Amino acid sequence: MVRASQSEIQAAVEALRAGDLVAFPTETVYGLGANASNPVALRKIFKVKGRPADHPLIVHIDSIRYLHRWSRDVPAVAEKLAARFWPGPMTLVLPRAPKVLKIVTGGLDSVAIRVPSHPMAQQLLTAFGGGIAAPSANRYGHVSPTRAEHVREELGDAVKIVLDGGPCQIGVESTIISCMGGSVQLLRPGSITLSQIRAVVGDVMVGPDATAPRVPGSGPSHYAPDTQLEIVPGDALEMLAGGFNDRGERVAVLALRLPLKTLKLVTWINAGRRPQQYAHDLYAHLRTLDKAGCVRILAQELPEDERWDAARDRLLKAARRPVAETPVDLASSAGVLP
Numbered sequence: 001m002v003r004a005s006q007s008e009i010q011a012a013v014e015a016l017r018a019g020d021l022v023a024f025p026t027e028t029v030y031g032l033g034a035n036a037s038n039p040v041a042l043r044k045i046f047k048v049k050g051r052p053a054d055h056p057l058i059v060h061i062d063s064i065r066y067l068h069r070w071s072r073d074v075p076a077v078a079e080k081l082a083a084r085f086w087p088g089p090m091t092l093v094l095p096r097a098p099k100v101l102k103i104v105t106g107g108l109d110s111v112a113i114r115v116p117s118h119p120m121a122q123q124l125l126t127a128f129g130g131g132i133a134a135p136s137a138n139r140y141g142h143v144s145p146t147r148a149e150h151v152r153e154e155l156g157d158a159v160k161i162v163l164d165g166g167p168c169q170i171g172v173e174s175t176i177i178s179c180m181g182g183s184v185q186l187l188r189p190g191s192i193t194l195s196q197i198r199a200v201v202g203d204v205m206v207g208p209d210a211t212a213p214r215v216p217g218s219g220p221s222h223y224a225p226d227t228q229l230e231i232v233p234g235d236a237l238e239m240l241a242g243g244f245n246d247r248g249e250r251v252a253v254l255a256l257r258l259p260l261k262t263l264k265l266v267t268w269i270n271a272g273r274r275p276q277q278y279a280h281d282l283y284a285h286l287r288t289l290d291k292a293g294c295v296r297i298l299a300q301e302l303p304e305d306e307r308w309d310a311a312r313d314r315l316l317k318a319a320r321r322p323v324a325e326t327p328v329d330l331a332s333s334a335g336v337l338p
Helices: 006-017 039-049 064-070 076-085 118-129 146-156 193-201 235-246 275-292 306-318
Strands: 023-026 030-035 058-060 091-095 109-116 177-180 185-186 229-232 251-255 267-271 299-300
Touching: 006 023, 006 030, 023 118, 023 146, 030 058, 030 118, 030 146, 030 177, 064 109, 076 091, 076 193, 109 267, 177 193, 177 299, 193 306, 229 235, 229 306, 235 251, 235 267, 235 299, 251 275, 267 275, 275 299, 275 306
Parallel strands: 058 109, 091 177, 229 299, 251 267, 251 299
Antiparallel strands: 023 030, 091 109, 177 185
16 A cells, blocks of 8 residues: 655645545545535535435544544444454444534434545545545446546546555455444444454344444445346356357356356456455456446355455345435535434
């Protein structure tokens, strides 16, 4: 991971203070950042991404010492988790502070907060001196960016500045943990596993229930390439890919192994069997296969092991057809909650 020059950071800070968008690297994926206290700037995130306005944003801060500026009540379990996993790939969902804008929380009484560990993100946050709200820097529901060129390809001139910190270290979004209502609830799997969380706080509920707050990536379809993706058993890959090949149709395969035979119209990526490396490469592989001119991407189903939970979650959502969202009026969602 690389650091930015002082001039790059200064230009990014000036852009944020002027209400512009800045894409920056974190250890998970690249974020599309705006001043978390500027409603005009925040609306630009939703417009550029095509993101529904009731989807909360994650507020990035540079240190745990600023947590109380964004949350009115930080439970002891949240302090334990923060002490163990921050800076790092964990987002905490906490009761929002009164000053937090409604557009940041998606209208909820909770706020999602993270302290990233990437040195360039830390440089930017420290120099900016405030919270930066940042979802992933891509079109809503599409494959998340793990390299600066992914951001430029997808969002172009809509982003004032793209800070290039090289490939993201982890490659999938943060683990999201809610500490609302006196319980600890794992709402989105990430590189921090359930066992690691339980080792810190004990009992943990898994998955959202009817009372859980909405969080980024919680929709039924997300992280999806434009090419239709299907998850299939490993022992069926050659048969299914061969069927497309025999019909004269190009097909892509994302597998955990090499192919048993080579077929002319099959683009095959062997992503390997190491869960961390697979997750690190997942979005880059999906982008590569999405550009291969294929009618389908066949993704080998992943092992039932918590080390694969994050990648499995992303693949399952990528395999679902995008669901049309009802647009929400952004002009009415930028104020402070009553």
